[in-house]
Amino acid sequence: MVYRMIFNQTAYFGRGAVREIPEVARKHGFRKAFVVTDPVLLETGTARRVLDVLDAAGMEYEVFDNVRPNPPVECIQDGVLRFNASGADFLIGLGGGSPQDTCKGIGIIAANPEFGDVLSLEGVADTRNPSVPIFGVPTTAGTASETTINYVVTDTRNKRKFVAVDPHDIPVVAFVDPDLTDSMPRGLKVATGLDALTHAIEGYVTPGAWSLSDCLSMQTIRMIAKNLARSADGDVPAGEQMAYASYITGMAYSNVGLGLVHGMAHPLGGRLGVAHGVANGILLAPVMEYNKE
Ligand SMILES: NC(=O)c1ccc[n+]([C@@H]2O[C@H](COP(=O)([O-])OP(=O)(O)OC[C@H]3O[C@@H](n4cnc5c(N)ncnc54)[C@H](O)[C@@H]3O)[C@@H](O)[C@H]2O)c1
Ligand SMILES: [Fe+2]
Structure with missing residues (x-):
């Protein structure tokens, strides 16, 4: 390989x-x-x-x-x-x-x-x-x-x-x-943060993942778990961590691929104009349940 x-x-x-x-x-x-x-x-x-x-x-x-x-x-x-x-x-x-x-x-x-x-x-x-x-x-x-x-x-x-x-x-x-990124309103911070979280989770479970991408994806999951809600509530240092987390997970998923959440989010954006992060946020939990089975 x-x-x-x-x-x-x-x-x-x-x-x-x-x-x-x-x-x-x-x-x-x-x-x-x-x-x-x-x-x-x-x-x-x-x-x-x-x-x-x-x-x-x-x-x-x-x-x-x-x-x-x-x-x-x-x-x-x-x-x-x-x-x-x-x-x-x-x-x-x-x-x-x-x-x-x-x-x-x-x-x-x-x-x-x-x-x-x-x-x-x-x-x-x-x-x-x-x-x-x-x-x-x-x-x-x-x-x-x-x-x-x-x-x-x-x-x-x-x-x-x-x-x-x-x-x-x-x-x-x-x-x-x-x-x-500080100037994002709350709803945009949540939506785009959920996009980053979806990248990290899908980049971790995708068949293309390997040790190097796992380091990046796992670290991002930790960073987002700690900082997304705080950032949305206006915590400035947490927003800074979200900016870096988004980039770090991008280094991984760009190279190893994503999954079903993104596959289904794109039709929601293309047909109904749903914001990308919102579409991911709606789909992430049900797709994780489905993947577990
Ligand atoms: N290239 C990739 O790898 C990749 C990955 C995931 C998603 N996408 C695509 O990216 C697009 C979504 O991008 P997005 O979620 O970053 O949002 P966006 O670029 O569509 O912006 C959404 C809105 O937020 C506003 N906005 C952006 N930054 C702001 C700030 N700092 N303060 C106030 N308002 C701000 C914009 O003006 C816009 O009105 C979708 O088309 C999606 O499919 C691309
Ligand atoms: Fe995305």
Whole structure:
């Protein structure tokens, strides 16, 4: 048996981590950022924390905020057009799973234009080129898209969500900065935290799990058990632990796979628009019962 593990090249953790972005970009030789985010994050000031850092460093950027939750094919196609016209040479996926996944789709298609219909990226697509380099900056503590090789897209016409699995899409650098997750309202902390818990449990029981992924998944289960409810109640240090737990379990599940909860959560999101973490929270206990049998 041979195991494959794919991680970011580099990741930064801690309050203020996003202040590293300009210098890391400079060291990579990047000149202009294309920032993929959503309108709520712009309105509420969370995205501003990163844009202020870019402004202070005099770094050129363009903002694309046409991302909706459970992002549809059309968001990605619109983003590709805007990216190609922008003259940017790297991407910043700034948000929860929806902006970060949209960012991955944009980066993959910009580098592999033959997949411009987006739908042909479903499953394990044979892309030739790595994505335009991505910096992943999470604002939720759940999906871990900043460290996974997956992105999830809604096929609007057929009312379904599909997963694209592609090592070419992994962000080169992740910046996990709890200052950006503090602003989540209670309901979002609970929903995204349940997504992270589901990743940890499914990543632990999946047939693909092995010793290295078990270390990551088990540690995350402990961290979430201790911190999810406290974080939802406004405990700031607990929120910080949730940001790290989400990332740590992402390192595992991205490489070993998930299970039936995620298989069933995607139709709930695609057909009924149910938030991903809420769908997981509803399904987790019954599926664990089913797996026990
Ligand atoms: N790529 C992966 O590996 C992966 C894994 C699991 C799920 N997903 C996908 O990610 C998507 C869900 O992502 P999500 O749960 O992170 O939510 P999301 O990105 O859809 O965001 C939900 C809402 O929360 C708001 N929000 C985000 N951060 C906030 C903050 N700090 N403060 C205030 N509001 C904030 C957003 O503006 C949005 O309105 C789904 O499409 C799901 O299928 C991807
Ligand atoms: Fe998930």
